[in-house]
Amino acid sequence: MATSAPVSAATWLKDPSKKYLPFASVNLPDRTWPDKRITKAPRWASSDLRDGNQALVNPMTLAQKKRVFDLLLKCGFKEIEAGFPSASETEFQWIRSLIEQNQTPDDVWLQVLTPARGELIKRTFEGVRDAKNVILHMYNAAAPVFRDQVFGNTQQQTIDLAVKHVKIVREQVDAAIARGDRTNWQFEYSPEAFSQTEPDFAVRLCDAVQEAWFAGRDKANERPIIFNLPATVEVATPNNYADQIEYFCRNIKDRQHIVVSLHTHNDRGTGVAASELGLMAGADRVEGCLFGNGERTGNVDLVTLALNMYTQGVSPELDFSNLEECIEVITACSDIPVHPRAPWAGELVFTAFSGSHQDAIKKGFGHRQKDASQPWSIPYLPIDPADIGMTYEAVIRVNSQSGKGGVAYLVQRSLGLDLPKKMQPAFYQVVQAISERTAKEITGDDIEKAFRATYYYGPEHNGQFTLVDYSFATGADGKKTFTGTIDVNGEHKHIKGDGNGPVSALLDALNDAWPVGGSKQHHLSVKEYSEHALGAGSDVRAASYVQLVDTTTGRAVWGVSSSTDVTEASLKAVLSAASNAAVDAERRYSEIEDAVIGGRV
Numbered sequence: 001m002a003t004s005a006p007v008s009a010a011t012w013l014k015d016p017s018k019k020y021l022p023f024a025s026v027n028l029p030d031r032t033w034p035d036k037r038i039t040k041a042p043r044w045a046s047s048d049l050r051d052g053n054q055a056l057v058n059p060m061t062l063a064q065k066k067r068v069f070d071l072l073l074k075c076g077f078k079e080i081e082a083g084f085p086s087a088s089e090t091e092f093q094w095i096r097s098l099i100e101q102n103q104t105p106d107d108v109w110l111q112v113l114t115p116a117r118g119e120l121i122k123r124t125f126e127g128v129r130d131a132k133n134v135i136l137h138m139y140n141a142a143a144p145v146f147r148d149q150v151f152g153n154t155q156q157q158t159i160d161l162a163v164k165h166v167k168i169v170r171e172q173v174d175a176a177i178a179r180g181d182r183t184n185w186q187f188e189y190s191p192e193a194f195s196q197t198e199p200d201f202a203v204r205l206c207d208a209v210q211e212a213w214f215a216g217r218d219k220a221n222e223r224p225i226i227f228n229l230p231a232t233v234e235v236a237t238p239n240n241y242a243d244q245i246e247y248f249c250r251n252i253k254d255r256q257h258i259v260v261s262l263h264t265h266n267d268r269g270t271g272v273a274a275s276e277l278g279l280m281a282g283a284d285r286v287e288g289c290l291f292g293n294g295e296r297t298g299n300v301d302l303v304t305l306a307l308n309m310y311t312q313g314v315s316p317e318l319d320f321s322n323l324e325e326c327i328e329v330i331t332a333c334s335d336i337p338v339h340p341r342a343p344w345a346g347e348l349v350f351t352a353f354s355g356s357h358q359d360a361i362k363k364g365f366g367h368r369q370k371d372a373s374q375p376w377s378i379p380y381l382p383i384d385p386a387d388i389g390m391t392y393e394a395v396i397r398v399n400s401q402s403g404k405g406g407v408a409y410l411v412q413r414s415l416g417l418d419l420p421k422k423m424q425p426a427f428y429q430v431v432q433a434i435s436e437r438t439a440k441e442i443t444g445d446d447i448e449k450a451f452r453a454t455y456y457y458g459p460e461h462n463g464q465f466t467l468v469d470y471s472f473a474t475g476a477d478g479k480k481t482f483t484g485t486i487d488v489n490g491e492h493k494h495i496k497g498d499g500n501g502p503v504s505a506l507l508d509a510l511n512d513a514w515p516v517g518g519s520k521q522h523h524l525s526v527k528e529y530s531e532h533a534l535g536a537g538s539d540v541r542a543a544s545y546v547q548l549v550d551t552t553t554g555r556a557v558w559g560v561s562s563s564t565d566v567t568e569a570s571l572k573a574v575l576s577a578a579s580n581a582a583v584d585a586e587r588r589y590s591e592i593e594d595a596v597i598g599g600r601v
């Protein structure tokens, strides 16, 4: 018995060239857009509540729409496509509520979409009655794939359909004016699937629409018509879209009386690039959605577009200083998360896990601290996270791919300690061992805990030796004599020693006292010493770092401490290092691991 192939059988083709044809480019050898730059913000129109909303699994409730609408106002949008009033009673009432409850500020244009269908246009006009500012947006499909397969229309029939409905829109506007309605009107026309439409036909169609719209009027006294040129489905590389826009701008009649608007989708992942190149090609206006919501792969992401502009030093004239709030509102209302790696807004986009990135960022911040008046330039960070309301906290996160620079950066952020370069590898080894053991990210908190445990840093972290009291005497030869008491595992021990300075005098005393607290004989000498101020003003403290080497074994250990008194900080740092020297390396690692991860592994 014959069996039929499963419906989902793969049809991957070794040679797809018969099934899929390459995009036919516009012939525009003298294109000028590649040499242009984006030097000012376009007019922005949000379509979150229309194109974004129509593509949601669960379209927004009225309350959610209102939340998004308010957010858009807060971000500074002046043109908001709020819906499709003829689609349903809910959509209609939503638009009515915005108007009747006076929710739209006087400088904001309420945009509504209608297909080129007489009864739906009339319903749309009923929907926007008494609004202050309305952009009446009408579309019909123009591309051959729609003409042939959906409507069975020729080019001329497509033009006729558009013109007929433009006249209906005009009649409705005239009727509203005649009635004395207070509304200001703009007309927007979209030849749907513009980017798949023959460029010369798109121009002819729009010329006919323009003629019908302005018929018998002096264009100079009219608001310009908006020609919105959608890449309804993105089917080619973005340079093709730019060519189409430049071609349109060059060939459309009376360019000065029209606004060229872009409306890109992201099917190939280049919606942002297409809009940017489209602006370079001469467009004036951009439609899209926050975080790229919308049909299929979404509309162009307006946050990305605006912040791309911002980081080129061009004000987008939109305010995304509180990006967290935008993310919160849009994700809650659309039920679609922002990808962790989405440009600018993703949770991970300011985070460096890898060692060489962390090292470069840390150094970049160091540079900037010295002179913050220079233009922003930090490796791997094309924007200052603070400008969009993000903190630096997430900039460096540590896993097993991280390096010493990143770890040192986190210690600096949490404890203010600027670890000496030579000390960084030692503490990094500690963190690396923990991170390999857990095979997970090590949080900033974990790193702080590990640091405190490793160097007995902080009052609750006592090493083998702690300083109880001390004094110094200076001899005639300038030598210092340390006399003091140290606590060794709970027992006080009096020690005395000489040296060129406080550190060497304490070490001399310690070396004399070995073995103490059950530890073996050691002979410690100073290999590295450094200190820096911690904090400022009356709260300033000294941070001291010392590396001791045990000359009996060659093992080197670090110690750290801080105090309001420089000498005390250095003595405590010596005892921190000596406490490390007193315990063998293996045991120290397991003590530290215990303190940081306990039973978490």
Ligand SMILES: CC(=O)SCCNC(=O)CCNC(=O)[C@H](O)C(C)(C)COP(=O)(O)OP(=O)(O)OC[C@H]1O[C@@H](n2cnc3c(N)ncnc32)[C@H](O)[C@@H]1OP(=O)(O)O
Pocket: 051, 054, 084, 086, 087, 088, 115, 116, 117, 120, 139, 140, 150, 151, 161, 192, 232, 295
């Ligand atoms: C690219 C874009 O995003 S365009 C915007 C798309 N957004 C939406 O569609 C969301 C809102 N839409 C809706 O709620 C509905 O589609 C409505 C209410 C507008 C219309 O619904 P319906 O009347 O059921 O029609 P439907 O959407 O299925 O449209 C298909 C019919 O309209 C016809 N049609 C489309 N445009 C026109 C036109 N300008 N003149 C006459 N008929 C038209 C189609 O040929 C088709 O006719 P057929 O059923 O005889 O084959």
Ligand SMILES: CC(C)C(=O)C(=O)O
Pocket: 051, 113, 139, 190, 192, 193, 228, 230, 231, 232, 233, 263, 265
């Ligand atoms: C209605 C039009 C502008 C549209 O959304 C599209 O073509 O993508």
Ligand SMILES: [Mg+2]
Pocket: 051, 230, 232, 263, 265, 295, 299
């Ligand atoms: Mg669209």
